[in-house]
Amino acid sequence: MARRKSRRRSAARRCRFCRDGVQEVSYKDLDSLRRLMSSEAALFSKKRSGNCSRHQRMVKQAVKQARFLALLPYL
Ligand SMILES: [Zn+2]
Numbered sequence: 001m002a003r004r005k006s007r008r009r010s011a012a013r014r015c016r017f018c019r020d021g022v023q024e025v026s027y028k029d030l031d032s033l034r035r036l037m038s039s040e041a042a043l044f045s046k047k048r049s050g051n052c053s054r055h056q057r058m059v060k061q062a063v064k065q066a067r068f069l070a071l072l073p074y075l
Pocket of ligand 1: 015016017018019051052053054055056
């Protein structure tokens with residue numbers, strides 16, 4: 001059987017917000033939000049970003065707020 005190298009191992013790590021002990025994701029934290037978005041400003045899925053459900057939900061809300069305030073682009 002051919003062995004396949006598992007790519008993107010680092011992305012499957014645990015939630016970065018949990019690791020950093022972040023209680024709430026703010027829309028002002030643009031650096032973090034941008035890192036979780038593709039070049040077309042689409043938010044990465046939970047699987048792709050490695051976030052837990054709780055933080056993924058917060059990120060989603062934060063991105064919505066940031067878009068409303070024109071801090072991030074819409075698609
Ligand atoms: Zn988390």
